Amino acid sequence: MRNRPETLIFDVNETLLDLEPIKKSINKALKDDGAAEIWFSQLLHYSLVESITGTYHDFSKIAAAVFRMNAEKRQIDFSEEEIREVLSPITRLPAYPDAEKGLSNLKNAGYHLVAFSNGKPSVLKEQLHFSGLEVFFDQVLSVEGAGKYKPHPEAYNYALKAARSKAAKAMMVAAHGWDIAGARRAGLQTAFIQRPGKQLFPLAEEPNIQASHIEDLAEKMTQ
């Protein structure tokens, strides 16, 4: 490909790991099959509310706070401990079936592979260990190092600096329209992974690459 990037920066949740176990746990606890999707969307919203007003709590704290809001709305009571339990599957998410082979092929092709998540460092580390994906990454980064959540430009700039990469030589790989939009505006190349139910944001610039999964991405990046 033209202007081949050197560094591939991977979003983790929903891009590499399947959120299904935590979604099931939340839907069961809140007795509503649509609860987890609202929770995740609000978690993303409130993380930006914090970044935009100069506040920072780690992603797990915001996740618990937003869960509590959704529980109160349904008038269901949970202790702090119970909320931790409901959200605990976050560290035991399976990798999508294409992730291992795809990452392996990209690594063998010489790319510098970085995991870069909104999740807090300890959770991110456990996630990559449990899913078996940790071996593929040269670096594992959390936005906590930047103190700003994706898609804040400071988050991408932090990752680029940590990876010693220029924006134009890096590509953000994500299954979220907002991550693609933000990375593109921060000057990175972008690759959108078409996970089930995930769409590009129609008002943002198109990604450089669209792939149906990580093996497909690897094929496109190694031609």
Added chain:
Amino acid sequence: MRNRPETLIFDVNETLLDLEPIKKSINKALKDDGAAEIWFSQLLHYSLVESITGTYHDFSKIAAAVFRMNAEKRQIDFSEEEIREVLSPITRLPAYPDAEKGLSNLKNAGYHLVAFSNGKPSVLKEQLHFSGLEVFFDQVLSVEGAGKYKPHPEAYNYALKAARSKAAKAMMVAAHGWDIAGARRAGLQTAFIQRPGKQLFPLAEEPNIQASHIEDLAEKMTQ
């Protein structure tokens, strides 16, 4: 009350106006009773994605784009015209039954009343006209004047400047935890209106006042 504010800045959607008609329209179009809630949450999220990356499209454009993402996810096709039609009830929302009396009482008590919405100016104007609430406001402001969505501090600063009010002499009135969180951090006093299903964000500072509706707020503000 101590440190009585002079200016009351009201959020509009869900604080004064009931979103039910547009929620029904969206749920029907997407054949899913939970669709509108996800749509609204994503609309708020993507408005901040834009503000955080230095982009601005008006709220109606983002609303339509996010609707399209949700339609694609369900593999339902809509033309631009059809999406406009689905979202058209936004200008025909009823005021909550307490809004008229509450605003009237606050106006009679000498407060300077400002409407301040993420919505685009023309929509906001139509909303206040249709609902009959326009007569109570000394000023009607959209974040479009700031080019940043609430809860960006620049949005509140724009409203304060337009209202010729100091932050400490102004109070943001809203049914959304994120609006309360942002206004408080911008130095305004805050009043949370406990609309059905709406919660404060547990990681933010508490509001100065909590009221079950606008008449209740008026009672508390005129003691």
